[in-house]
Amino acid sequence: MAARPMGFSQNMQQQPRYPPQAAQIRPYGQPGYSGARPAYGPMGGQMANQMGAPMGSQMSSQMANQMGGPPRMGMPAQNMMPQGGMNYGQVSSSIPSTSKSGSQSMRGPGVQGLQAALEQRKRATTQSTMVAAQTQIAKNKKKKKMADKVLPQKVRDLVPESQAYMDLLAFERKLDQTIMRKRLDIQEALKRPMKQKRKLRIFISNTFFPGKPEAEEGDETAVASWELRVEGRLLEDPSGKMTTPAPQQKRKFSSFFKSLVIELDKDLYGPDNHLVEWHRTATTQETDGFQVKRPGDQNVKCTVLLMLDYQPLQFKLDPRLARLLGVHTQTRPVIINALWQYIKTHKLQDEHEREFINCDRYLEQIFDTSRLKFAEIPQRLHPLLMPPDPIVINHVITVDGPDAKKTACYDIDVEIDDTLKQQMNSFLLSTQSQNEIATLDNKIHDTVETINQLKINREFLLSFAKDPQEFINNWLCSQSKDLKTMTDVVGNPEEERRSDFYFEPWAQEAVCRYFYGKVNQRRAELEQMLGIK
Structure with missing residues (x-):
């Protein structure tokens, strides 16, 4: 029987043993002087x-x-x-x-x-x-380069104070290289999953609704029933590292899970109607909780199975390999890296043929071979990797008092995207500082061009002052x-x-x-x- 998120109209396909009440789970981015001078020739x-x-x-x-x-x-x-x-x-x-x-x-x-x-x-x-x-x-219109910012040596000789500008230019070059290197590091870091562990608090509550004898036949209130709710929310980070706004942190409860199964007492609800299931699909809409409503006036033992939605996928290791590596459930790259560290620590790599691994007695029992290539490890690991175990919560639905609501809380560890990842992505996509830097660069280029033009004018007039006749002839x-x-x-x-x-x-x-x-x-x-x- 499929469970559905609260607030939607999907009905459960399986019917409970009690005919008046339907079983349902309802989730809640120089110019130089060019051209020719007019000819004022002789x-x-x-x-x-x-x-x-x-x-x-x-x-x-x-x-x-x-x-x-x-x-x-x-x-x-x-x-x-x-x-x-x-x-x-x-x-x-x-x-x-x-x-x-x-x-x-x-x-x-x-x-x-x-x-x-x-x-x-x-x-x-x-x-x-x-x-x-x-x-x-x-x-x-050509793109200006760093060389266009450099002052000519003659200008630096004439104006000693310009050395301060050249020092700033060299510092800017080093700063640009550092920022570019850091941007590349951030881009590489974003390619890897960045996760942080947080606490997800699960609230399992049940409410009993006693039947009303005076109710008309066919009325739902005529039969005693109970309602089970499974909800949850992410706890605040106790370290206080969350710096993003609160609305961006909120995440729907169902988004943490791949499937949810509620197993009721088989003796009370029969072998065909004791399971209530919800599985994620491509069109699933996230919800803040799930609810199941059933007829009944007796205490019911139930088991809630929660399968976490790991991103990226995680696998449970074979018990022998898990004891050997000290890893129970992890992603495939982490498992392979842990195995490689074990191989290096125990010096199992062949000294002459480096692509081969000489298995010790533990690896020989696990892989059923005494020698294998390192490239064969992913293939040999495949049968040793299993789906991770679900989270199992045992709960008792009590029907002691009328309209009595009882709640139990459970905390589980979940992994969410590191908030630093969003900040790093925003840093890479930010263009405000780039526009400001481009504007300042244009001003610097214009100033350097003006200085170069003034230098040309100065040399022009100095040549005329030294030897007017020779200057005019050459000109x-x-x-x-x-x-x-x-x-x-x-x-x-x-x-x-x-x-x-x-x-x-x-x-x-x-x-x-x-x-x-x-x-x-x-x-x-x-x-x-x-x-x-």
Whole structure:
């Protein structure tokens, strides 16, 4: 007959011998400065940018056409030639023009060609700048490392007080390593069962209800009956180590047991109706107690059998092995470990073949062999492990006085999850401190980046203060290289090697003529826009 938790409607399948009353058990988770600086190059570089073509090529072609002769030998107009006039900031370009017949002309481009080349140069520069900006953003999004927090050696030499920051950084590194090691230890500890023993107090009470002769036929109160209740609660920890809130400690009484059987007197209730059982299933709902109600007006002897729900499973050892190891009921890993300790203590491991165990006379009687492999121990232990014994409580249901309730208390040892396990799990899942640490790390990274930028600015200005001329020359050369990188302009080393040709006197005159014409052209455009005649 199945017992059911109190408060539910399951009825007992077996009927008692007394027909009017049914038997039932009712339980109750740098950026560094990148990109190129704009090219503020020397005059030669600016002229090349404005003209869009080599100066010498265009002017020599124009002068040759005006004079009625071909260009000078060694000066083809369509070739790329570096800008002359200075030793730095050189930018070269090649912009061929197309004649009406579709072939390239030997003459340099006109004003419209120069403007188109200038616009093309501007678009290329803008695109290169956008690419550099996107690259910079991608670098900023990369995860910052510990090395990004380290101050440069030059900064530490300039500011001796920064050594305190470096000491704190080293201490932080050690602290992070210690915390990470402890987190790994906690993770390993959580994989093992962490249990603590507590006292479970069981209350077994019975109440007698005498029959009423004046009651109508069929009324339950017409027949004398008794009610048996089995309840329990977990006692407070006397050591005071429970630190979790009380609502989280409460656990239903039935959750401690795998099954409960109440065996009544067979002489009174017959061989088919003297057992009341409750067994845990996958859909079992936990309850705080169980109750059984039966008709009867005599004292009844009953036996309550409680089978604890061990998590993880525990086994009872064979009596011989239990006496040998000093273990009565334990989990399989604990039993194997106890056996291994016995083997090591008595030096039963073979000296030459370490995987074999030489059994002494006690193990030989238990395992029925004189020699076995250590890997065979779990298999040989299997027939020696039995289900643990149930808890047996003998109780007498008395029917002495009307409505008299009698209660007996029994304390048993149970194992529950250690409260420290919940705290350790909360520590691993906590992200509040991680978010705060990440915010502080970002502030440190920003501060170090600012210091590095200030260091660059300081070195920049110190270099200028020491030797302004050399500094400007080097800076313009650097800007010219950056401009070539941004605009994907590839120089012509062969023609750059012959750049002395453009230092001849005619080049200076050609430059002056060109700028004079450009100034007059811009002046005419400005006067036309302003309406000045």
